[in-house]
Amino acid sequence: MRKLAYLALMSLLLCLSSSAQERATKDVSLGYSYIRANPATSNSPDFNIHGGTASVALNPKSWFGIIGDFSGYHMDRFDSSLGTYLFGPRLYLPSYRRVTPFAEGLFGVAHATGGTGFSVPGSRNSFAMATGGGLDIAATKHMSLRLGEVDYLLTDFREVPTAGRKVQDNLRVSTGFRFRF
Template sequence: MMVRVAVCLLAVLAIFGSPALAQEQSKADVFAGYSLFRYNPATSGVKSWNMNGGSGSFAYNAKNWLGLVGDFGGYHNGNILSSGVSSNEYTYLFGPRISYRHYEKLTPFGQILFGGAHVTASFAGTSTSDSAFAWGLGGGVDAKINTRFSVRLGQFDYLMTRFNEGAGGSSQNNLRFSTGVIIHF
């Protein structure tokens, strides 16, 4: 008799306990923050430059460890390499994120994202723009404040863009660092 009661209790816990545990993880996360974008041109002899801006992302957490991410960023430099050229770059990337949620306060993650980039540049009243394929590989660490908010301590990404630079090549190997706030839903 005691064994039957124990088995019934375990069955009830298995049926109703699992959804309760699954609800502890938010179904969606929204990130907004500052980004430092290090643009590295493919043209030999041209130095890299920094662009400041912001990033935002939306993640749907399909599983405790798997999220589907949309990542968007905008970056600006008003005087590239003291040349008087002003430039903006925008990225829009999508893909999977793997998170390790076994620590109480910290969540490390890694992601691979694919999408595009758009760049505008202006000098002395003339401007140009271009769009290209882009992809990124990176990761970071989030620190939990409470059930509703976290802080992204740091996210580092390698971002490759494919803007045609003429004879110089067409692959820019860029870096991005981001930090900011996450809201859990």
């Protein structure tokens, strides 16, 4: 009986040891991104911004990743640009067949340059935060289609001196490809 208990304990420890040695993976994603911008001042209408997004991730566990997300947008109508530089955790939820859902909370900086007519004149930086999630569909072992990613994107640009401290509540939708290494 003692040998059986010893054998069971050793088997359990070996299983725990092998699961602790899960190999970290890396991935890169590239894609198209759209923002429905919502200025904080009441007299400014919502507007659309189109651009691109890229992210890099280190996934120490199959269910957890550390993300760097970089996006750039340009709006010809106002000769304006917006860039976001966000970092934070991503949780990969249990996948079903080839579909992997994820949720994320990213924090960082937004940089806007505005021409005439844009609510952020000149060049400014602000706090930025994105929370949301999406779906990846595996096409091959190393490539997935990012079917969609939807985020609430908060930026904190002071739009006009009389507006006080108001944040911009924006919607960000992205799609693209994810490459795993």
